[in-house]
Amino acid sequence: MTQAITHAASPEAGKAPVVTIDGPSGSGKGTIAKLLADKLGYALLDSGALYRLTALAALNADVDLADEARLAEIAGNLDIRFAVANGEVAAVLEGKDVSRDIRMERVSMAASKVAAIPAVREALLQRQRDFRSPPGLVADGRDMGTTVFPDAPVKIFLTASAEERAQRRFDQLQRRGVSVSLRDLLEDIRARDDRDMNRTASPLAPAEDAVVLDSTDIGINDVLQKVLDLVHERIQ
Ligand SMILES: Nc1ncnc2c1ncn2[C@@H]1O[C@H](COP(=O)(O)OP(=O)(O)OP(=O)(O)O)[C@@H](O)[C@H]1O
Numbered sequence: 708m709t710q711a712i713t714h715a716a717s718p719e720a721g722k723a724p725v726v727t728i729d730g731p732s733g734s735g736k737g738t739i740a741k742l743l744a745d746k747l748g749y750a751l752l753d754s755g756a757l758y759r760l761t762a763l764a765a766l767n768a769d770v771d772l773a774d775e776a777r778l779a780e781i782a783g784n785l786d787i788r789f790a791v792a793n794g795e796v797a798a799v800l801e802g803k804d805v806s807r808d809i810r811m812e813r814v815s816m817a818a819s820k821v822a823a824i825p826a827v828r829e830a831l832l833q834r835q836r837d838f839r840s841p842p843g844l845v846a847d848g849r850d851m852g853t854t855v856f857p858d859a860p861v862k863i864f865l866t867a868s869a870e871e872r873a874q875r876r877f878d879q880l881q882r883r884g885v886s887v888s889l890r891d892l893l894e895d896i897r898a899r900d901d902r903d904m905n906r907t908a909s910p911l912a913p914a915e916d917a918v919v920l921d922s923t924d925i926g927i928n929d930v931l932q933k934v935l936d937l938v939h940e941r942i943q
């Protein structure tokens with residue numbers, strides 16, 4: 708069962724093993740991170756949710772997304788917690804479950820802009836590190852292996868072609884009854900890749916010691932098994 712962590716870490720917590728899973732949007736990071744955390748009984752950090760929550764708080768307060776100082780202040784003072792209910796992790800902002808709101812397209816776009824601001828990333832750094840706790844942590848994002856947990860014993864960079872990622876997102880939205888165009892999704896994925904890879908602060912890139920897994924032609928179970936093999940080889 709995935710653990711939800713909301714408290715500051717103890718000295719032992721700093722030594723707990725971390726598995727980092729970075730990669731572009733739609734590569735399957737969130738899916739694999741959740742399955743892995745469940746399997747290992749580790750805590751789970753969905754770092755993208757922190758950028759999404761910052762973006763939602765800013766949109767709710769009508770803050771200009773060009774106002775970097777104000778956005779950093781919002782990121783540094785977020786009133787959030789992650790609650791586990793029925794095996795799912797809910798994101799709670801100022802007491803309200805906003806798990807669905809933070810997945811809306813306008814929030815995704817705002818999160819991508821907010822995440823490019825160095826002062827926002829700095830404001831969220833320690834909060835992310837506080838998720839590290841025994842028996843271990845699975846951390847999903849873009850800079851988990853390069854910046855947030857550079858000493859992690861297992862670093863995965865999960866990728867897939869833009870076309871495959873757009874198709875996966877299309878199928879996911881269709882299952883939820885949301886009608887979208889595959890072409891728009893592909894354009895959106897390319898725009899986000901470009902912004903995530905070309906920003907100056909913690910750009911999306913594999914850590915030097917990361918294992919790169921291309922899941923374009925590999926199913927979820929096979930990806931999970933490859934990651935588990937690495938964990939057993941390096942941690943337990
Ligand atoms: N290897 C795979 N084969 C087929 N479908 C997959 C695979 N991995 C993930 N998926 C599906 O792709 C969709 C996107 O996966 P997921 O949300 O985990 O991606 P993500 O990398 O976390 O994206 P984001 O960074 O935008 O949150 C989901 O519907 C998931 O079930």
Ligand SMILES: Nc1ccn([C@H]2C[C@H](O)[C@@H](COP(=O)(O)O)O2)c(=O)n1
Nearest residue numbers: 754755756758818819822848849850
């Ligand atoms: N460590 C991270 C995590 C996420 N981001 C950015 C990338 C996206 O534009 C946005 C939302 O992430 P998602 O929920 O889609 O994984 O946040 C980042 O820059 N660094």
